[in-house]
Amino acid sequence: SSGITAEYGVSKTVRIVNESLSDTKVTWSWPDGDLKFCVHPQSLTVGAGSSRAVQVDIETLSAGDKETHLTCSLENVDKPLKLFVKAVFRGPRVTIAGDKEDPAIDFGFIHFRPNCSVQRQFEIINHDGVHAKWSLAEVDHCVDKDYGQSEFQFSEDGGEIGPYEVRPLHVIFRPHLPRSLKTFIECTVDNGTGNKLRVVGEIQEPNVVLEKSSIDLGVIYVGVPVKSQVVFESLNFADSSFNVVSAEGSDKKFGHIEFDQMSGSIYAGGTQTVPFRFTGREAAKIDDFTVAFNMAGGKVLALGIKAEVRGLHIIHETPDVNQIAPETGAEQLEAPVLDFGTTEILKPTSRVLKIINKSHIATSFSLRVINFDGAGTSPPPLSARGLTNLSERTFRSASNLLTKSALLDPKSKSRKQGDQEYWKTQLKHNKGACFIASPSSGYLPGNGVTIVTIHANSDMWGDYSDVLISRVGDLDPVEIPIKLNAINSPLYYKLSNNNKPTVRFGSYPLNEQPVSRTVHISNQGPVDIRLDWETFNIVPKDDTLLDLNFYIGDAFPDKSGKKEEVEEGTDMIRLGVVPHEGERSTGPFSFSPDQCVIPARGSSKVTLMFDPQYGTGKCDGDYHSFALAYQSLRGNKNTPLCTRMQGEQVPPLKIMMTGKVEVPEVVVTAEEHGFTFKLMAGIINSRVKEHTKVHKMSLLNGSKLHLQFKISASLPFTLLDDKIEYTLTPRQKIKLDHGLVLSEKLLSSLLGSTRQSFRLQYNKSEGNYVVSEEGKVEVNIEEQLLHKSHEVNLPDGTVKTIVQQVPEKRYHIHSHLLLHYNNGHEQQIPVHCRIVLPTFYISPEIVDFGTCLVGQTSHLTVRLINPSNSPLRWTSVYSGDTDEGEFKISPPNGEFTRADSVLLNLTFTAKSCKPSRGTYTFTGTPGNRTLHLSLSGVGSHDERMQRLL
Numbered sequence: 001s002s003g004i005t006a007e008y009g010v011s012k013t014v015r016i017v018n019e020s021l022s023d024t025k026v027t028w029s030w031p032d033g034d035l036k037f038c039v040h041p042q043s044l045t046v047g048a049g050s051s052r053a054v055q056v057d058i059e060t061l062s063a064g065d066k067e068t069h070l071t072c073s074l075e076n077v078d079k080p081l082k083l084f085v086k087a088v089f090r091g092p093r094v095t096i097a098g099d100k101e102d103p104a105i106d107f108g109f110i111h112f113r114p115n116c117s118v119q120r121q122f123e124i125i126n127h128d129g130v131h132a133k134w135s136l137a138e139v140d141h142c143v144d145k146d147y148g149q150s151e152f153q154f155s156e157d158g159g160e161i162g163p164y165e166v167r168p169l170h171v172i173f174r175p176h177l178p179r180s181l182k183t184f185i186e187c188t189v190d191n192g193t194g195n196k197l198r199v200v201g202e203i204q205e206p207n208v209v210l211e212k213s214s215i216d217l218g219v220i221y222v223g224v225p226v227k228s229q230v231v232f233e234s235l236n237f238a239d240s241s242f243n244v245v246s247a248e249g250s251d252k253k254f255g256h257i258e259f260d261q262m263s264g265s266i267y268a269g270g271t272q273t274v275p276f277r278f279t280g281r282e283a284a285k286i287d288d289f290t291v292a293f294n295m296a297g298g299k300v301l302a303l304g305i306k307a308e309v310r311g312l313h314i315i316h317e318t319p320d321v322n323q324i325a326p327e328t329g330a331e332q333l334e335a336p337v338l339d340f341g342t343t344e345i346l347k348p349t350s351r352v353l354k355i356i357n358k359s360h361i362a363t364s365f366s367l368r369v370i371n372f373d374g375a376g377t378s379p380p381p382l383s384a385r386g387l388t389n390l391s392e393r394t395f396r397s398a399s400n401l402l403t404k405s406a407l408l409d410p411k412s413k414s415r416k417q418g419d420q421e422y423w424k425t426q427l428k429h430n431k432g433a434c435f436i437a438s439p440s441s442g443y444l445p446g447n448g449v450t451i452v453t454i455h456a457n458s459d460m461w462g463d464y465s466d467v468l469i470s471r472v473g474d475l476d477p478v479e480i481p482i483k484l485n486a487i488n489s490p491l492y493y494k495l496s497n498n499n500k501p502t503v504r505f506g507s508y509p510l511n512e513q514p515v516s517r518t519v520h521i522s523n524q525g526p527v528d529i530r531l532d533w534e535t536f537n538i539v540p541k542d543d544t545l546l547d548l549n550f551y552i553g554d555a556f557p558d559k560s561g562k563k564e565e566v567e568e569g570t571d572m573i574r575l576g577v578v579p580h581e582g583e584r585s586t587g588p589f590s591f592s593p594d595q596c597v598i599p600a601r602g603s604s605k606v607t608l609m610f611d612p613q614y615g616t617g618k619c620d621g622d623y624h625s626f627a628l629a630y631q632s633l634r635g636n637k638n639t640p641l642c643t644r645m646q647g648e649q650v651p652p653l654k655i656m657m658t659g660k661v662e663v664p665e666v667v668v669t670a671e672e673h674g675f676t677f678k679l680m681a682g683i684i685n686s687r688v689k690e691h692t693k694v695h696k697m698s699l700l701n702g703s704k705l706h707l708q709f710k711i712s713a714s715l716p717f718t719l720l721d722d723k724i725e726y727t728l729t730p731r732q733k734i735k736l737d738h739g740l741v742l743s744e745k746l747l748s749s750l751l752g753s754t755r756q757s758f759r760l761q762y763n764k765s766e767g768n769y770v771v772s773e774e775g776k777v778e779v780n781i782e783e784q785l786l787h788k789s790h791e792v793n794l795p796d797g798t799v800k801t802i803v804q805q806v807p808e809k810r811y812h813i814h815s816h817l818l819l820h821y822n823n824g825h826e827q828q829i830p831v832h833c834r835i836v837l838p839t840f841y842i843s844p845e846i847v848d849f850g851t852c853l854v855g856q857t858s859h860l861t862v863r864l865i866n867p868s869n870s871p872l873r874w875t876s877v878y879s880g881d882t883d884e885g886e887f888k889i890s891p892p893n894g895e896f897t898r899a900d901s902v903l904l905n906l907t908f909t910a911k912s913c914k915p916s917r918g919t920y921t922f923t924g925t926p927g928n929r930t931l932h933l934s935l936s937g938v939g940s941h942d943e944r945m946q947r948l949l
Contacts, residue, residue, distance in 0.1 A: 010057070010058050010059070010087065011055055011056065011057050011058075012055075012056050012058075013053055013054070013055055013056075014053070014054045014055075014056055014083065015051050015052070015053050015054070016044075016046055016051060016052050016053075016054060016072070017046075017050075017051040018046040018047065018048060018049065018050055018051065019049070020048060020049075021048050021049070022048050023045055023046065023047050023048055024045070024046055024048075024074055024075050024076070024077075025043070025044075025045050025046075025074075025075035026043065026044055026045070026046055026052075026072060026073070026074060026075075027042065027043045027072075027073045028042050028043070028054070028070060028071070028072055028073075029070070029071045029073065030068070030069075030070050030071065031068060031069070033068065034060050034062055034066065035058060035059075035060050035066050035068055035085075035087075036058070036059050036060065037056065037057065037058055037070065037085075038056075038057040039054055039055070039056050039057075039070070040054065040055045040057075041054070056070070056085075058085065058087060060087075060089050062089070062191060063089045063090045063091040063191055063192070064088075064089060064090075065086075065087075065088050066085075066086070066087045066088070066089060067084075067085070067086045068085050069082045069083065069084055069085065070082070070083040070085060071083075090192070090193065091132075091189065091190070091191035091192030091193065092126060092127075092128040092130045092131075092132035092189060092191075092192040092193075093126075093127045093128055093189070093192060093193040093194075094124065094125065094126050094127070094132050094134050094161060094187060094189045094192060094193070094194055095124070095125050095127065095187060095194065095195040096122055096123065096124050096125075096136070096169075096185065096187045096194075096195065096197045097122065097123055097125065097197065098120075098122050098197065103197070103198070104197065104198035104199065104200055105120050105122055105171065105185070105197060105198070105199045105200075106120075106199075106200050106201065107120060107173050107181065107199070107200070107201030108201060108202070109201075109202045109204065109237055110173075110175060110201055110202065110203040110204070111204070111205075111238055112175060112177070112178040112203045112204060112205040113205075115174070116174070116175065117172050117173060117174045118172070118173050118201070119170055119171070119172045119173075120170065120171055120173070121168060121169070121170045122168075122169055122170070122171065122197065123166055123167065123168055123169065124136075124161060124166075124167050124169055124187065125165075125166050125167075126161045126162065126163060126164055126165045126166075127164070128163065128164070128192075129163040129164060130163055131160055131161070131162055131163065132160065132161055132189050132190070132192050133158075133159070133160050133189070133190040134158060134159065134160075134161060134187055134188065134189050134190075134194065135157060135158035135187075135188050136154050136156070136157045136158065136169075136185060136186070136187055136188075137150075137157065137185070137186060137188070138150050138151075138152055138183060138184070138185055138186070139183060139184040139185070139186050139196065151173055151174050151175055151176055152171050152172070152173055152185065152199075153171065153172040153174070154169060154170075154171050155169050155170045155171070156169055171185070173199075173201070175201075175203045177203070178203045178204050178205045179203055180201075180202055180203075181199065181200055181201035181202070181203060182198075182199075182200055183198075183199045184196040184197065184198055184199060185197045185199055202237075204236040204237055204238055205236075205238055206234075206236070206238035206239065206240040206295075206296055207234070207235040207236045207238065208232055208233065208234050208235070208240045208242070208266050208295055208296075208299070208301070209232075209233055209235060209301070210230065210231065210232060210233070210301055210303060211230075211231035211232075211233050211271070212230075212231070212303075213301075213302070213303065213304060214303070214304035214305075214306060215228055215230070215303065215304070215305055215306070216306040216307070217278060217305065217306065217307040218307065218308065219307075219308045219310055219313070219358070220278070220280050220307050220308070220309055220310070221280065221309070221310055221311070221313070221358070221359050221360065222280050222281065222282060222283060222309055222310075222311060223279065223280070223281075224279070224280070224360070225277045225278065225279045226277065226278050226279070226280075226307075227275065227276075227277055228275075228276060228277075228278065229273050229274060229275045229276065230259075230273075230274050230276060230291075230303055231271055231272070231273050231274075232266050232271060232272040232273075232274070232301075233271045234266050234267065234268055234269055234270055234271070236268065236269065237268040237269055238268050239265065239266065239267055239268050239296075240265075240266045240295055240296040241263070241264065241265045241266060241295070241296045242263060242264060242266060242272070242293045242294070242295055242296075242301075243262070243263040243293065243294045244259055244262045244263065244291065244292075244293055245291075245292040245293065245294055245300075246291075246292060247289065247290065247291050248290050248291075248292065249288040249289045249290045250288040251284070251286040251287060251288045251289045252289060253281070254280065254281055254282060254284040254286050254289075254309060255278055255279060255280050255281055255286055255289060255305070255307065255309070256278070256279050256281060257276055257277070257278050257279075257289075257291060257305065258276060258277050259274055259275075259276045260274060260275045260276065261274050261275075278305060278307065280307065280309030281309075282309065283309050283310055283311045284309050285307075285308050285309070286305065286306055286307045286308070286309065287306055289304065289305040289306070289307075290302050290303065290304050290305070291303045291305065310358075310359065311359060311361070312357075312359045312361045312363065312473060312475065313357070313358035313359045314355065314356065314357055314358070314444075314472045314473075314475060314478075315354075315355075315356040315358060316336045316353065316354070316355060316356075316470060316478055316480060317336055317353070317354040317356065318336040318337060318338050318339075318351060318352065318353055318354070318480070319352060319354060336353070336480050337480065337481050337482075337483065338351050338353065338435075338454050338468060338480055338481065338482045338483070339351075339482075339483045340456050340482075340483065340484040340485075341484075341485065342485045342487055343456070343458070343484065343485070343486060343487070344486070344487060344488045345458045345459055345460065345461060345486050345487070345488050345489075345490060345525075346423070346457070346458070346459055346490070346524065347457070348380065348419075348423065348455060348456065348457040349455075349456050349457070350453050350454065350455050350456070351453075351454045351456070352451060352452070352453060352454070353367075353437075353451070353452040353453075353454055353468070353470075353480070354449055354450075354451055354452075355444060355449070355450045355452065355470070355472065356449050357444050357445065357446055357447055357448050357449070358447070359446060359447070360446040360447060361446055361473075362443070362444065362445050362446045362448075363444050363472055363473035364441070364442065364443055364444060364472075364473065365441060365442060365444050365450065365470065365471065365472045365473075366440065366441040366470075366471050367437040367440045367441065367452060367468060367469065367470055367471075368437075368440070368468070368469045369434075369435045369436075369437065369466055369467075369468055369469075369482070370466060370467045370468075370469065371431075371466045371467075371641055372431050372432075372433050372434050372435050372464060372466045372482075372641075373434060373435065373436075374426035374427075374434040374435070374436045375425055375426050375427070375428045375429050375434070376422075376425050376426050379436065379438035379439070379455075380419075380422055380423075380426075380436060380438070380455050381415075381418065381419065381422065423457050423459075426457065427457065427458075427459050427526075430526035430600070431526070431642075432458055432459060432460035432462055432464070432486070432525070432526055432527070432642060433456065433457070433458035433459075433460070433462070433464045433484055433486060433642075434456070434457060434458075435454060435455070435456050435466060435468070435482055435484075436454070436455045436456075437452055437453075437454050437455075437468065438452065438453050438454075438455060439452060444472060444473075454468065454482070456482075456484055458484065458486035459490055459524055459525050459526060460486065460490055460525040460526055460527055460644070461486050461487055461488060461489065461490075461644060461645075461650065462485075462486055462642050462643060462644040463483075463484075463485050463486075463642065463643045463644075464482075464483070464484040464485075464486065464641065464642050465481070465482065465483055465640065465641050465642070466481075466482040466641065467479050467480065467481060467482065468480040468481075468482055487651075488651075489525075489529075489631060489650075489651075489653055490523055490524040490525030490529075491521055491522065491523055491524075491525075491529060491531075491598055491629075491631070491653055492521070492522055492524070493519060493520070493521055493655060494519075494520040494521070494522060494603075495519070500656065501654075501655045501656065502655070502656040502657070502658065503517050503519065503608055503655065503656070503657050503658075504657075504658045504659070505517065505610040505657070505658065505659035505660075506659065506660070507659075507660040507661075507662050508610070508612040508659070508660070508661060508662065509612060509661075509662050509663075509664060509703075509705060510612055510613075510615065510616070510621075510661055510662065510663050510664070510823060510825065511612065511613050511823055512612040512613070513612075513613075514609050514610065514611040514612070514613070515609070515610045515611075515612075516592075516607050516608065516609050516610075517607070517608045517610075518605055518606075518607055518608075519605065519606055519607075519608055519655070520603055520604075520605045521598050521603060521604055521605065521606065522598075522602075522603040523598040523599060523600055523601065523602055523603065523604075524601070525600060525601075526600050526601065527600050527633050527634070527635075527636060528597055528598070528599050528600050528633070528634040528635065529597070529598050529600075529631050529632070529633060529634070530556075530558065530595065530596070530597045530598075530631070530632040530633070530634055531595065531596050531597075531598065531606075531629040531630070531631060531632075531653065532556040532594065532595050532629065532630045532632070533591040533594050533595070533606075533627055533628070533629055534584060534627065534628050534630070535584070535585055535586070535587075535589045535590065535591070535625060535626070535627045535657075536581065536582035536583060536584055536585060536625060536626055536627070536628070537582050537583050537585045537617075537618070537619055537623060537624075537625045538581070538582040538619075538624045538625060538626070539582065539583050539618045539619060540618075540619065540620075542580070542582075542583070544580040545579070545580055546577055546578070546579060546580055547577070547578050547579070547580045548575065548576070548577055549575070549576040549577075549578065549648065550573075550574075550575060551573070551574040551575075551576065551648060552573050552574075553572075554647070555574075555630070555647045555648050556595075556630050556632050556647050556648075558595075558632075558634075559595045560595075560597075574648075576648055581626070582625065582626065583618075585625070587611055587614035588610055588611045588612065588613075588614035588615075588623060588659065588661065589608065589609065589610055589611075589623070589625050589627065589657050589659070590608075590609045590611070591606050591607070591608055591609070591627065592606065592607040592609060593606070597634065608627075608657065610657070610659045612659075612661045614661065615661065616661055616663060621660055621661035621662060621663055622660050623657070623658065623659045623660065623661070624656075624658055625656075625657045625658070625659075626654055626655065626656045626657060627654070627655050627657060628652035628653070628654055629652055629653035629654075629655070630647055630648060630652045631646060631647075631650055631652065631653060632646045632647050633646045662703070663825050664701075664703040664705045664707055664821075664825075665703075665707075665819070665821075665825075665827045666699045666700060666701050666702075666707060666709070666728060666819065666827070667699070667700040667701075667702055668697055668698075668699055668817075668819070668827075668829050669697060669698045669700070670695055670696070670697045694720075694737055694738070694739045694740075695737070695738050695739075695740060696735065696736075696737055697735070697736055697737075697738065698733060698734070698735045698736075699726070699728065699733065699734050699735075699736065700731075700732075700733040701728035701729065701730060701731060701732050701733070702731070703730060704730050705730065706727065706728070706729055706730065707727070707728045707821065708725075708726070708727045708728075708821065708822045709725075709726060709819045709820055709821045709822065709827075710724050710725050710726075710819070710820045711724045711725075711726070711738065711817065711818070711819055711820075712724060712817075712818045712820065713740055713815065713816070713817055713818065713831070714776065714815045714816045714817075714818060715762050715776060715777055715815065716742060716746050716760070716762070716769065716777050716813065716815065717740045717741065717742060717815055717817075717831065717833075718740075718741045719738055719739070719740065719741075720738070720739030720740070720741050721736075721737075721738050721739060738817075740817075740831065742833060746760075746769055746813075749768060749769035749770065749771070750779065750811050750835070755771075755781075756780070756781045757778075757779070757780050757781070758771050758775075758779055759771070759772060759773060759774070759775030759776070759777060759778055759779065760772070760775045760777040760779060761774060761775035761776065761777070762777075777813060777814075777815065778813070778814045778815075779811055779812065779813055779814075780811075780812040780814075781809060781810070781811060781812075782809070782810040782811075782812060783807065783808070783809050783810075784807075784808055784810075785805045785806065785807055785808070786805070786806040786807075786808050786839070786867055787803060787804075787805055787806075788803070788804050788805075788806050788841065788865070788867050789801055789802065789803045789804075802843055802844065804841055804843065806839055806840075806841045806867060807839060808836065808837070808839050808868060809836075809837040809839075809927070810834055810835065810836050810837065811834070811835040811837065812832065812833075812834055812835075813832070813833040813834075813835065814830065814831070814832055815830075815831045815833070816828040816829060816830060816831055817829040817831050836868060836869065836870050837868075837870070837926065837927045838866060838868045838870035838871065838872040838896075838924065838926065838927055838929075839866070839867065839868050839872075839924075839927070839929055840864060840865060840866045840867070840868075840872055840874065840896065840922075840924050840929065840931070841864075841865055841867070841931060842862055842863070842864050842865070842922065842931050842933055843862065843863050843865065844862060845931075845932065845933060845934065846933075846934045846936075847860055847862060847906060847933065847934070847935050847936075848935075848936045848937065849908040849935070849936065849937030850937065850938070851937075851938050851939075851940050852908060852909075852910045852937055852938070852939060852940065853910070853939070853940060853941075853942070853943065854910045854911065854912065854913065854939040854940065854941055855909070855910070855911075856909070856910075857907050857908070857909045858907065858908045858909075858937070859905065859906070859907055860905075860906045860908075861903050861904065861905055861906065862903075862904050862906060862933065863901055863902070863903050863904070864894075864901060864902050864904055864922065864931075865901040866896035866897075866898070866899065866900050866901065867899065868898065868899070869898040869899055870898060871895065871896060871897055871898060872895070872896040872924050872925070872926075872927075873893075873894075873895045873896075873924065873925050874893060874894055874895070874896070874922055874923065874924045874925075875892070875893040875922070875923050876889060876892050876893060876920045876921065876922045876923075877920070877921050877923075878918060878919070878920050879918065879919050879921065880916075880917055880918025880919050880935070881916045881917055881918055882918075883911065883912075884910070884911055884912045884914040884915070884916045884939070885908060885909060885910045885911050885912070885916030885937055885938075885939060886907075886908070886909045886911065886916075887906065887907070887908050887916070887918045887920075887935045887937075888906070888907045889904055889905070889906055889920055890904065890905045890907075891904070906935065908935070908937040910937060910938065910939025910940070911939065912939050913938070913939045913940055913941065914938070914939070915936065915937070915938040916936065916937050916938065916939075917934075917935065917936045918935045918936075919932055919933065919934055919935065920932070920933040920935070921933075
């Protein structure tokens with residue numbers, strides 16, 4: 001049984017079945033314990049083969065899971081029967097509950113103060129029909145042990161409740177301290193079930209803090225009020241108030257603070273902002289300045305003020321060119337550096353220096369470059385400053401600049417000439433670079449910004465370092481580093497296309513005498529520069545990507561014999577990886593001398609040679625080359641202010657060169673099908689010797705030279721003509737008939753290989769061609785199927801059209817007709833020979849004579865066909881039965897001409913009544929192709945099989 005209320009009994013019926021043949025007496029008994037039993041009847045007699053019902057009553061005074069056994073004793077049976085009994089009993093269920101919408105007791109928000117209390121209603125409910133004893137208390141682990149007593153007072157904390165009674169109660173909560181209340185009230189029931197009721201609430205007292213306990217005003221200036229604000233923030237739902245007390249601290253004398261509001265209210269859960277003004281009285285760093293606030297409830301808050309009070313304050317900035325406007329608000333955090341980056345020589349560039357006065361004090365400034373100052377004192381004209389982004393660089397149009405006076409004055413200079421003259425003057429100290437500040441001095445107003453443009457130019461490559469000294473008022477001078485990386489060379493070629501200097505030599509015949517060109521090179525720089533020339537040829541279809549250069553010591557030593565001071569580190573092994581542009585070469589271009597010196601502010605000349613005797617090489621005579629002049633410095637010595645690389649470390653001077661070596665050749669034109677011809681394999685070894693092919697060709701000398709040459713053919717061809725030497729004048733044209741003879745021993749070598757592509761080499765000792773990877777005769781094999789149709793007469797007199805696929809093999813031989821010129825040049829004209837291997841087929845391939853009279857000879861025919869244009873010899877051999885019958889063919893062998901066929905007569909003579917079978921095998925040469933003709937027939941003594949001849 002389950003869910004049985006205490007003090008209430010439960011009855012169950014148990015049936016006893018007697019399966020024996022005699023009556024038996026039954027007596028029930030049970031153990032003593034918590035469970036009480038009553039069995040009706042306790043003793044009874046059960047008849048043989050019948051059954052009796054027994055009622056078992058059970059009750060208990062305590063709740064819980066109950067288990068025991070009833071003993072059923074049987075008369076005349078030693079071992080009694082056991083009846084297992086299990087039941088679950090529970091006591092009365094009493095619960096406490098809050099509102100229907102919220103089952104918990106919620107005290108809500110409580111403003112904490114001495115002796116504050118809150119009351120809430122709740123109910124206690126008996127869910128069963130019995131009386132129950134109950135008690136209420138806060139859960140033990142939730143009780144505040146520090147105060148020794150509970151914060152809850154119940155209208156009733158225990159008693160007895162009637163069946164199904166609902167009783168209203170109330171509880172008074174007196175908090176000991178502010179907090180978030182989260183606890184439980186537990187209802188305990190004697191011998192029954194109670195529950196726990198959740199209790200929540202929020203107990204708070206006013207809690208106000210400062211959003212910032214310390215305010216750093218940063219840099220301020222004497223006498224200049226700075227506005228800020230203090231923010232009070234309420235952290236709970238209790239109202240509060242504030243009152244400004246006073247300012248304290250050791251730095252109180254350095255500043256003064258004024259609040260817009262000296263007192264005020266702060267509402268629960270909100271913020272209150274109070275503006276104030278702070279004024280610095282003298283230059284000092286304020287760290288100990290505190291303002292006290294009295295808060296409601298006796299709490300005191302303190303606000304710390306920090307500031308750096310300054311007098312005259314100057315800031316130097318080197319912004320980007322696009323950020324030079326005075327109204328730029330962002331302050332540069334890094335130390336100012338005038339870094340011009342990487343610039344090309346002889347191209348002026350500029351950077352901006354902003355001198356910012358952060359105070360109200362007006363003063364003056366002056367700027368000076370220590371080392372690389374200009375030779376002149378005047379600032380550069382607008383067009384020579386290299387400032388391409390400033391608004392002041394908007395010039396008038398060219399038509400406005402060409403005034404009447406400028407056009408009439410022959411000595412007047414263009415703007416470009418004037419700019420060049422200005423920088424030439426500035427760089428005349430031969431330092432390689434100069435820096436000019438514009439303006440170099442001036443007036444700096446209070447809270448003002450002065451923009452100074454620093455102009456830079458150079459006439460020699462190198463990494464330059466300098467310092468710009470800025471003096472403002474009576475402040476200490478400020479040193480601003482200057483950096484410039486000047487690139488490119490001061491050398492230039494005096495050529496019309498100096499942007500891409502190129503020397504074009506034109507076309508010259510092979511073996512012509514060398515041709516020279518003179519190239520002038522000017523040096524605009526202040527240092528002598530030594531050039532070492534290396535030439536490169538641009539090779540077509542060159543797939544090289546990178547060149548690895550390996551240097552030991554000085555890569556380009558001085559060849560003049562003068563000893564120069566060797567810099568430290570030049571004896572080391574160095575590797576350089578550069579993009580591959582061409583192959584280093586010694587011809588056909590060269591320089592004389594291969595090493596030369598271009599003096600500072602001067603010029604020199606070199607001779608560039610083009611040698612047509614160098615030949616054609618990989619470039620086929622059409623040379624697109626270039627030369628690299630590696631630049632080394634004479635007397636150069638690096639300093640902390642200027643370092644210059646040289647040799648392979650700097651980009652070399654480049655000049656392009658073009659020239660063409662023409663190899664005079666005749667224009668060979670073959671009539672009809674050119675130099676492609678077709679031969680039949682059967683003709684090569686025939687008696688008519690038709691393997692000779694006569695070509696009609698014309699030879700034209702299109703050059704301006706007399707050409708002398710010999711004609712020959714490469715293997716496996718030979719020339720039939722006796723005259724092989726010819727001389728052609730310019731523009732002369734002749735016609736020739738030359739016979740090309742194909743070697744008779746070639747076919748056996750062709751048939752000896754089974755590969756699709758191979759090479760043949762002529763073996764002089766054997767006098768034959770052999771397959772060799774190094775052979776000069778290239779052979780390719782082409783196989784194809786020919787679709788041939790023909791008609792066949794069947795034994796029943798009907799005609800049938802049969803389509804057969806006949807394999808055909810072709811050999812393609814590639815060689816050359818050669819022209820050997822007297823200058824050593826060899827001209828090759830491709831020759832292509834196609835040799836068709838003969839083929840043949842038989843129709844039909846199976847012949848059945850059927851049933852024939854024994855002793856009588858039957859006749860049938862088949863056709864042997866050669867569909868190719870090559871002659872063919874053939875033979876036949878029989879294999880098969882001869883005892884039961886005899887097959888014969890006529891003729892047994894023969895020879896085809898091209899595209900020929902022959903009719904073969906077949907006979908069959910039966911010797912017995914048994915079937916006979918045989919096969920004729922046909923072999924064709926050249927090629928040794930084989931065919932098979934299958935024959936069958938059977939004999940009979942039936943005279944009806946006799947055939948009329």
